[in-house]
Amino acid sequence: ADGPTAEFLRFLDGSPLAAKLEGVTQEIRASGNGRLTLKLDLPLRKLEATRVAGVFQFQNNQVSFDPELPALAQVNGRLDFSEAGVEVRGLSGQFLGGPITVNAQTRDGAVGINAQGTAALGMLRGLGNVPLLDHASGAMPWRGSASARRGSLDLMIESTLQGVAIDLPPPYGKNAAEAMPLRLARSNNTDAETVKRFGGLRAPPKGDVVALSLGSPGRSLSVLAARRAEGRANVVERASVGVNETASAPVQAGIAVSGTLPYLDMDRWQAAMAGPPSSPSSASGAGASTA
Numbered sequence: 001a002d003g004p005t006a007e008f009l010r011f012l013d014g015s016p017l018a019a020k021l022e023g024v025t026q027e028i029r030a031s032g033n034g035r036l037t038l039k040l041d042l043p044l045r046k047l048e049a050t051r052v053a054g055v056f057q058f059q060n061n062q063v064s065f066d067p068e069l070p071a072l073a074q075v076n077g078r079l080d081f082s083e084a085g086v087e088v089r090g091l092s093g094q095f096l097g098g099p100i101t102v103n104a105q106t107r108d109g110a111v112g113i114n115a116q117g118t119a120a121l122g123m124l125r126g127l128g129n130v131p132l133l134d135h136a137s138g139a140m141p142w143r144g145s146a147s148a149r150r151g152s153l154d155l156m157i158e159s160t161l162q163g164v165a166i167d168l169p170p171p172y173g174k175n176a177a178e179a180m181p182l183r184l185a186r187s188n189n190t191d192a193e194t195v196k197r198f199g200g201l202r203a204p205p206k207g208d209v210v211a212l213s214l215g216s217p218g219r220s221l222s223v224l225a226a227r228r229a230e231g232r233a234n235v236v237e238r239a240s241v242g243v244n245e246t247a248s249a250p251v252q253a254g255i256a257v258s259g260t261l262p263y264l265d266m267d268r269w270q271a272a273m274a275g276p277p278s279s280p281s282s283a284s285g286a287g288a289s290t291a
Contacts, residue, residue, distance in 0.1 A: 001035070001036050001037075001038075002033060002034070002035050002036075003033060003034070003036065004031075004032070004033055004034075005030040005031070005032055005033060005034045005056075005058065005061050005063070006029075006030050006031065008034060008036055008056050009025050009028055009030060011036075012025050012081070012086075013025055013026055015052075027065065027066075028063065028064065028065055029063070029064040029071075030061055030062065030063045030064070031061065031062045032058075032059065032060055032061035032062055032075075033059055033061075034056050034057050034058050034059050034061065035056070035057040035059065036054060036055075036056050036057075037054055037055045037056075037057075038052070038053075038054040039052070039053045039054060040052055051082070051083055052081075052082060052083050053080075053081070053082040054080075054081055054082070055078055055079070055080055055081075056078065056079045056081070057077075057078050058075045058076055058077050058078070058079070058091065059076065060074055060075070060076060061074075061075040061076075061093075062074075062075065063075050063093070066153075067232050068127075068232075068233065068234070069127070070095065070096060070123070070126075070127075072093040072094065072095050072100065072102075073093060073094045073095070074092075074093050074094045075091065075092070075093035076091070076092055076093065077089070077090055077091030077092055077093075077102075078090075078091075079091075085105065085106035085107075086104070086105065086106050086111070087104070087105040087106075088102060088103060088104040088105070089103055090103065091103070091104075095117055095119070096117075096119035096120060096123040096124060097118075097119060097120030097122065097123040097139070098117055098118030098119050098120055098139055099117050099118060100115055100116070100117035101115065101116055101117065102114070102115045103115070109149060110147045110148060110149040111147070111148045111149070112145070112146070112147055113145065113146040113147075113148065114143075114144075114145050115143070115144050115145075115146075116141075116142065116143040116144070117141075117142060118139050118140065118141050118142070118163075119139060119140055119142055120138075120139045121133065121136050121137055121138055121139065121140070121164060122137075131272065131273050131274060132168065132272060132273070135166060135167045135168050135272055136164055136165065136166045136167070137164070137165050137167075138163045138164040138165050138176050139163050139164070140159045140160075140161050140162070140163055140164045140182075141159060141160065141162065141163065142157055142158065142159040143157075143158055143159075144156060144157040144158070151188075152187075152188055152189050153186075153187070153188060154185075154186075154187045154189060154194070155184075155185065155186045155187070156183070156184070156185045156186075157182075157183070157184045157185075158181070158182065158183050158184075159181075159182045160179040160180070160181060160182075161174075161179065161180045161181070161182050162176070162177065162178070162179050163176055164176060164180075166180070168268075168272055169264075169265045169268040169269055169272065170219075170263065170265075171215075171218065171219035171261070172214075172215070172219060172221070180214065180215055180216070181213075181214070181215065181216060182212075182213070182214050183211075183212070183213045183214075184210070184211070184212050185197075185198075185210070185211045185212075186208055186209070186210045186211075187203065187208060187209055188203050188206075188207065188208040188209075189203070190202055190203050194209075198211055198224065198249075199211070199224055199246075199247070199248065199249045200249040201224055201226055201249040201250070202226070203226060203227075204226055204227070204228040204229075204237055205228075205229075206228070206229040207226065207227050207228040207229050207234055207237065208226075208227050208234055209224075209225065209226050209227070210223070210224075210225045210226075210227060211223070211224050211225075211247075217244075218244065219244070220242075220243075220244050220245075221241070221242070221243060222241070222242035222245065222246050222247040223239060223240070223241050223242075223247055224239065224240050224242075224247040224248070224249060224250065225237075225238070225239035225240075225250070226238050226239070226250065236255070237253060238250040238251070238252060238253050238254060238255075239254075239255045239256070240255070240256045240257075240258070241255065241256070241257040241258070241259075242258060242259050243257065243258070243259025243260065243261060244259045244260055244261065245258065245259045245260070
């Protein structure tokens with residue numbers, strides 16, 4: 001049967017599979033159509049032994065998993081489901097200006113997701129007010145994993161940043177061919193294991209915790225932040241930044257920075273934090289005004 005993908009998601013929400021999916025599909029929004037193939041085995045004398053199996057084929061859909069992130073576009077692939085759970089293999093689409101491939105399955109009461117792709121820096125700049133991104137260009141390969149269950153999401157993303165040129169003061173600038181390892185983790189869980197994994201930092205109510213590491217020994221950056229919910233967005237409540245050292249759990253509101261650098265060009269860093277690179281004429285004027 002052919003029909004809207006949104007109707008298929010509602011079918012999953014109303015089926016016995018909803019318990020295995022831990023409410024994850026309730027957060028998904030989709031547009032476009034797909035094709036459903038369904039097989040039911042109904043033993044008349046033992047209905048509790050009913051078995052179901054099916055396949056849903058995505059056909060050039062647009063799918064949104066998180067209101068903070070852009071939707072996946074041009075989504076194609078299949079989702080297999082049965083009374084045992086759900087599995088997605090080789091789902092493909094476009095995300096953050098580049099291709100993406102997604103695999104997912106239910107396990108241990110959660111939905112596990114693995115994905116990889118390429119992201120354009122221009123698309124990342126649209127996700128938030130991060131002035132440092134104005135000094136990066138190109139596209140980065142990435143891979144990530146997520147574990148989702150009702151009301152909670154653990155996310156991890158890694159990249160070598162090869163393909164990205166960064167125009168920042170030493171030691172954080174690099175050319176596009178050079179690797180600079182990046183790891184980003186995010187969770188809104190508050191269990192003891194998660195708190196330990198994030199250096200003792202606990203997510204605020206309805207908020208999350210974020211840990212970022214960038215670079216290698218001698219030019220590393222570490223960030224640990226707690227964000228609180230404001231409307232549909234999360235804003236930083238408190239954070240710590242470690243320069244060539246591991247960030248510790250922040251205890252007070254605001255952003256604390258600690259660490260060491262052999263050399264620090266404050267003028268260049270202030271300009272970088274202010275926004276996009278200036279033209280030569282405007283940069284000259286700015287330098288004169290701060291001298």
